[in-house]
Amino acid sequence: MRTLRFVSLILCLLGLLNACSHLSENTKEKDKAKLFLQLSSDMFAQRNFSKALEYCYQSIEIDPNLAAAYNHLGIIYMETKRFSKSEEAFKNALKITPFYPEVYNNLGVLMNRQDRFADAIAYFDKALKSEKYGTPENAMTNLGYSYFRLGNLTKAKMFHQRALDVLPNFCLANKNLGDVYAKEKKFSKAIDSYSKALATCPLYDESHYKLGLALMKSGQKNMAKNQFEKLVSRHKTGPYVDRSQEVLKFLQ
Numbered sequence: 001m002r003t004l005r006f007v008s009l010i011l012c013l014l015g016l017l018n019a020c021s022h023l024s025e026n027t028k029e030k031d032k033a034k035l036f037l038q039l040s041s042d043m044f045a046q047r048n049f050s051k052a053l054e055y056c057y058q059s060i061e062i063d064p065n066l067a068a069a070y071n072h073l074g075i076i077y078m079e080t081k082r083f084s085k086s087e088e089a090f091k092n093a094l095k096i097t098p099f100y101p102e103v104y105n106n107l108g109v110l111m112n113r114q115d116r117f118a119d120a121i122a123y124f125d126k127a128l129k130s131e132k133y134g135t136p137e138n139a140m141t142n143l144g145y146s147y148f149r150l151g152n153l154t155k156a157k158m159f160h161q162r163a164l165d166v167l168p169n170f171c172l173a174n175k176n177l178g179d180v181y182a183k184e185k186k187f188s189k190a191i192d193s194y195s196k197a198l199a200t201c202p203l204y205d206e207s208h209y210k211l212g213l214a215l216m217k218s219g220q221k222n223m224a225k226n227q228f229e230k231l232v233s234r235h236k237t238g239p240y241v242d243r244s245q246e247v248l249k250f251l252q
Contacts, residue, residue, distance in 0.1 A: 033063035101133035171201035187218035
């Protein structure tokens, strides 16, 4: 009887060891998938999109249940303007992790880039309903932009301000709020918002250009001229540099 118990104990221990070994292998594979995802992120940051795509697919091949890899794949495709593939990747991420606020935000950004602003609003709303969303200011700002493009300046202002209540130095929210005030012809408030954006992000050329426009439209032509000249001298090239040079011709 003791022998049978001893044999049973040995078999049980062997089973536990096999299970532990299997778990260890799974952990290694998951870590490997995350490593490739990090490599993909690094390549994306360097704007090497072909390598970013290659590493991202390797991550998914190793761990098909890594929702973050599908989310990143959607970002790569969105940045390279392959919008249908981007949407498919984001939705694959949601099949694995249905309550993934960052993916909902990214889907909203994707809709905005296609001028599908009503669709975008629905996704941003879903992102903001999640208590686990660590950066709600992103969805709030994006939501404000959607309403701005739809012509609802009241809601645009409200959501940009909500984003700034969460993160007062958020450059994009301050710049976008400046756009709302400029649209309302409240140029002193627009100047204040653009200046706040530049205080945190001094190389933000769009804010430099729009601050110059707001100064010009408020009658402060010398200050506007200085602003445009500063932008041209700092950035040398770019769409806002070209526009600034055109305005400077008018201000001469």
